[in-house]
Amino acid sequence: MEHRIDNIKKQLHAQSYKLTPQREATVRVLLEREEDHLSAEDIFLLVKEKAPEIGLATVYRTLELLSELKIVDKINFGDGVSRYDLRKEGAEHFHHHLVCIECGSVEEIVEDLLKDVEKIVENDWQFQVKDHRLTFHGVCKQCQKITIKS
Amino acid sequence: MEHRIDNIKKQLHAQSYKLTPQREATVRVLLEREEDHLSAEDIFLLVKEKAPEIGLATVYRTLELLSELKIVDKINFGDGVSRYDLRKEGAEHFHHHLVCIECGSVEEIVEDLLKDVEKIVENDWQFQVKDHRLTFHGVCKQCQKITIKS
DNA sequence: ATTTCTGCAAACTGTTTGCATCGTA
DNA sequence: TACGATGCAAACAGTTTGCAGAAAT
Numbered sequence: 194m195e196h197r198i199d200n201i202k203k204q205l206h207a208q209s210y211k212l213t214p215q216r217e218a219t220v221r222v223l224l225e226r227e228e229d230h231l232s233a234e235d236i237f238l239l240v241k242e243k244a245p246e247i248g249l250a251t252v253y254r255t256l257e258l259l260s261e262l263k264i265v266d267k268i269n270f271g272d273g274v275s276r277y278d279l280r281k282e283g284a285e286h287f288h289h290h291l292v293c294i295e296c297g298s299v300e301e302i303v304e305d306l307l308k309d310v311e312k313i314v315e316n317d318w319q320f321q322v323k324d325h326r327l328t329f330h331g332v333c334k335q336c337q338k339i340t341i342k343s
Numbered sequence: 344m345e346h347r348i349d350n351i352k353k354q355l356h357a358q359s360y361k362l363t364p365q366r367e368a369t370v371r372v373l374l375e376r377e378e379d380h381l382s383a384e385d386i387f388l389l390v391k392e393k394a395p396e397i398g399l400a401t402v403y404r405t406l407e408l409l410s411e412l413k414i415v416d417k418i419n420f421g422d423g424v425s426r427y428d429l430r431k432e433g434a435e436h437f438h439h440h441l442v443c444i445e446c447g448s449v450e451e452i453v454e455d456l457l458k459d460v461e462k463i464v465e466n467d468w469q470f471q472v473k474d475h476r477l478t479f480h481g482v483c484k485q486c487q488k489i490t491i492k493s
Numbered sequence: 494a495t496t497t498c499t500g501c502a503a504a505c506t507g508t509t510t511g512c513a514t515c516g517t518a
Numbered sequence: 519t520a521c522g523a524t525g526c527a528a529a530c531a532g533t534t535t536g537c538a539g540a541a542a543t
Contacts, residue, residue: 211542211543213541213542232532233532233533234531234532249533250533250534250535253532253533253534254534257534273531273532274531274532275532275533
């Protein structure tokens with residue numbers, strides 16, 4: 194945990210940004226809730242518990258900054274809200290998501306399943322891939338059981 | 344073209360919706376600009392050229408309806424705007440996109456490159472896939488050339 | 494002293510909703 | 519006549535921006 198904060202601090206410093214208390218509080222929330230896919234508002238409320246003076250605009254600005262530095266990835270599951278997801282340590286590519294259309298849960302796939310597909314795209318379409326977004330929409334394990342029961 | 348309109352008309356009727364003049368005008372714009380990835384506003388302006396009385400709300404309502412019937416797919420490339428993309432005739436799955444981070448162009452991949460990945464997800468994660476969204480971000484053919492030149 | 498960052502409020506953008514009206518079964 | 523569909527304007531939600539003050543270098 195602490196070493197990840199340090200790491201992020203270094204990445205900020207490398208681009209001559211500071212890890213201010215507000216930014217640190219935001220990053221800590223992201224670390225603590227790494228499994229979740231929080232919206233800016235969610236993050237704001239959680240940060241506020243630790244640092245009540247913080248403003249929503251600062252959270253947005255911090256998230257934008259972290260996005261630019263590729264420390265977090267901004268995703269959008271189709272509801273109008275942006276969500277922010279910490280990159281896994283050392284991950285080159287953004288991980289994939291499984292969104293359940295029944296219960297709304299979001300599961301993560303950390304394995305890169307797109308290596309082959311990416312090669313095809315680079316060869317056949319001459320497109321130089323830098324990043325990707327892959328989301329599957331469907332029914333999660335739990336909801337499949339429930340559907341069978343009912 | 345006309346047979347596709349007819350087809351959509353039938354799909355609407357099957358769910359007891361009507362293909363009103365406004366809806367038809369909207370669908371025609373989508374057909375004419377199938378290659379593009381238009382926002383609601385874009386579509387509104389184009390529809391307005393043919394049917395100046397139409398309101399933006401109607402366009403939104405039409406697009407929502409077409410989305411529900413899976414005639415169009417709603418996508419979001421990360422700028423805050425929803426874009427609407429006609430499903431290819433008979434396509435089961437949504438096609439993929441290549442978004443160029445230099446020039447913003449969007450290319451489509453109609454081939455389903457995810458068959459294998461989907462199998463893996465269904466087997467290893469017990470997740471029943473219904474649909475997917477796959478977008479690659481990177482540098483398109485044209486922009487690669489330009490970058491080399493400069 | 495200069496520059497960066499913050500908090501607040503106001504502004505903005507894309508989208509949705511309420512409601513009176515219109516069109517058609 | 520009844521009901522879905524429309525146009526308009528107002529409402530809304532999420533996000534961004536301008537600005538004056540605070541913090542850090």
